[in-house]
Amino acid sequence: MLVALAANLVIAVAKTIGGLLAHSPALLSEAAHSVADSMNEVFLLAALRRSRRPADSRHPFGYGKERFFWSLLAAVGIFVMGGCFSFFQGFEALRGGGEESFGGYVAGMIVLGVALLAEGLSLVRALYQVRREGGLGKGMRDPALRTVVAEDGTAVLGVSLALVGMALHMATGQVVWEASASLAIGALLVYVAFRLGREARDQLIGQAADPEADARIRALLEAQPEIDSVEALFTMQTGLETALVAARVDLVPGLDSEQVEEVAVRIKRSIAHTVAEADQIFLDVTERSACEAQGSPAATGERGGA
Numbered sequence: 001m002l003v004a005l006a007a008n009l010v011i012a013v014a015k016t017i018g019g020l021l022a023h024s025p026a027l028l029s030e031a032a033h034s035v036a037d038s039m040n041e042v043f044l045l046a047a048l049r050r051s052r053r054p055a056d057s058r059h060p061f062g063y064g065k066e067r068f069f070w071s072l073l074a075a076v077g078i079f080v081m082g083g084c085f086s087f088f089q090g091f092e093a094l095r096g097g098g099e100e101s102f103g104g105y106v107a108g109m110i111v112l113g114v115a116l117l118a119e120g121l122s123l124v125r126a127l128y129q130v131r132r133e134g135g136l137g138k139g140m141r142d143p144a145l146r147t148v149v150a151e152d153g154t155a156v157l158g159v160s161l162a163l164v165g166m167a168l169h170m171a172t173g174q175v176v177w178e179a180s181a182s183l184a185i186g187a188l189l190v191y192v193a194f195r196l197g198r199e200a201r202d203q204l205i206g207q208a209a210d211p212e213a214d215a216r217i218r219a220l221l222e223a224q225p226e227i228d229s230v231e232a233l234f235t236m237q238t239g240l241e242t243a244l245v246a247a248r249v250d251l252v253p254g255l256d257s258e259q260v261e262e263v264a265v266r267i268k269r270s271i272a273h274t275v276a277e278a279d280q281i282f283l284d285v286t287e288r289s290a291c292e293a294q295g296s297p298a299a300t301g302e303r304g305g306a
Contacts, residue, residue, distance in 0.1 A: 005038060005041035005042065005045070007118055007122070008034055008037045008038040008041055009038050011034045011114075011115045011118060011119075012031055012034035012035045012037075012038055014111045014114070014115070015027055015028075015030050015031035015034055015111055015112075015115065016035075018031075018104065018107055018108035018112075019031050019108065021104035021107065021108070022104035022105045022107070022108040023104075024104075024105065024108050024162075024166060024178065025089040025090060025093040025175075025178055025179060025181075025182045026089075026161070026162040026165040026166055026169075026178045026181040026182050026185070027108045027111070027112065027162060027166065028085075028089050028182075029085065029086035029089045029090070029158075029162065029181075029182040029185045029186065030112065030115070030158055030159060030162045030185065032081055032082055032085035032086060032089075033082045033086070033154075033155065033158050033185065033189060034115075035081055035082075036077050036078050036080075036081035036082035036189070037078075037082075037151050037155065039074075039077045039081065040074040040077050040078065040147065040151060043070045043071075043073050043074045043077065044070060044074060044147060044148070046066075046070050047066055047067045047069070047070035047071060048067070050063055050066040050070075051063050051065075051066040051067045051239065051240070053066075061238045061242075061244065061280060062238060062239055062242060062279075063239075064237075064238050064239015064240060064241075064242050065203070065238065065239060067239070067240055068200045068203040068204045069200070069204060071146075071147050071196060071200040072196075072197055072200035072201065072204065074147050074196065075147075075193045075194075075196035075197035075200060076193070076197065078151075078189050078192060078193040078196070079189065079190055079193035079194075079197070082185075082186075082189040082193075083186045083187075083189035083190035083193060084186070085186075086182050086183070086185045086186030086189060087182075087183060087186040089179075089182045089186075090179045090180070090181075090182030090183035090186060091179075091183075093175050093178060093179035093182060094175070094176065094179045105166060105169075105170055108166065109163060109166055109167070112159050112162055112166070113163070115155075115159050116156065116159045116160065116163070119152055119155040119156045119159060120156055122152045122155075123149070123152035123153055123156055126145070126148045126149045126152050127149065129145060130145060130149060133145065146196070146199070147196055150192050150195070151192075154188055154189060154192050157188060158185045158188060158189070161184050161185055161188075162181055162182075164177075164181060165177050165178040165179075165180065165181025165182070166178055166181070203237055206237075207236065207237050208234075208235050208236060208237070209235035209236065209243040209245075209275075209277065209278075213235065213243070213275045213277065213278075214233065214235055216274055216275055217233060217235070217245060217247070217271055217274070217275055217278070218230060218233055220267075220270055220271060220274055221233070221247060221249060221267065221271075224263070224267060224270075225252075226251050226252055226255065226259075226263045227250070227251060227252070227267075228249075228250045228251060228252045228253075229249070229250045230248075230249055230250075231248040231249060231250055231286060232246075232247065232248040233245075233247045233248075234246045234247070235278075237277075238279075238280065241276070241277050242277055242279045242280075243275070243277045243278050243279070243280075244278075244279075244280040244281075244282075245271060245275070245278045245280065245281045245282070246281075246282040246283075246284070247282070247283055248284040248286055249283060249284070249285060249286070250285075250286055251263065251285055260285060264283050264285070267283060268283065
C-alpha cells in the first residue's frame with residue numbers, strides 16, 4: 001500500500017502541474033481526485049495498523065471496527081476533496097467560458113495517458129487480490145480492499161472522461177465538453193463516496209454477520225439434543241474476521257446445573273469450530289416459551305436483552 005500511496009502522490013503532482021499549465025478543468029478535477037486517493041491511502045494504512053491491536057479492558061471486543069471507521073473517513077475524503085472540487089471546476093468552466101489557448105494540453109493528455117496506464121495496472125492488481133481473498137463475495141467484505149477497488153475503478157473511468165473531454169475541447173473549441181467531463185467526474189466520485197460511506201455506516205452501527213453464518217449457527221443449535229428450542233439468535237460483526245454471537249435457548253427439562261454447564265461449554269466450542277469468525281459467544285439459558293421470548297427485550301431489541 002505504501003507503493004500505491006507514493007504512486008498516487010506522484011500522479012497527483014503531475015496532474016496538478018499539467019492542469020495549472022493548461023488551465024484544464026478536467027485535468028484539475030483529476031488532480032483533486034488523485035489527492036483524495038492519496039489521503040485515503042493514509043486512512044487505509046491507519047485502518048490496517050490500528051484494527052490489528054488486541055482486545056483490552058477498554059475495548060473488550062477488540063479494535064476490528066477501526067477498519068470501518070477509517071473507511072468512512074475515506075468516503076468523506078472522496079466526496080469533499082474529489083467530488084465537490086470537480087463540480088466546482090465544471091461550473092467555473094461553464095461560467096467563464098474557458099481558455100481559448102490550448103497550450104499545455106498535449107502535455108496534460110500525456111500525463112493522463114500515463115496515469116491511465118498506472119491506474120489500470122493498480123486496478124488489475126486489486127482485482128487479483130480480491131480473487132485471492134475468495135472472489136467478489138468474500139473478498140469485497142474487507143472495507144480496505146473494497147475502497148482500493150472502488151478508488152482504482154473510479155480513477156480509470158475518471159481519467160478516461162478527462163481525456164475524452166480534453167480531446168473534444170481541442171477538436172471543437174467548445175469548453176462545454178471539458179466542463180461536462182468535470183461534472184461527470186464529480187458525480188462519479190459522489191456516487192462512490194455514498195456507496196462506501198453507507199457500507200461503512202452499516203458496519204459501524206452493528207451489522208449482523210453473514211446470513212450463511214447465521215443459518216449455520218441456528219442449525220447447529222437446533223441439532224443439539226439438549227436444546228428444546230432456540231428462542232433468539234443475534235450476531236454482530238465486530239471486525240473483518242470477528243463476530244459476536246448471542247443466543248437464548250430453552251433446554252430440555254431434567255438437566256442439573258453441572259449438565260447445563262457442560263452443554264453450554266460444548267455448544268460454544270461447536271459454534272467456534274463451525275463459524276471461525278465467532279470469537280465472542282454468549283448463551284442465555286431460559287425456560288420461557290418461544291412466544292414469551294418474542295416479546296422480550298432481547299427479541300424486540302430493547303435495552304436489557306441478552
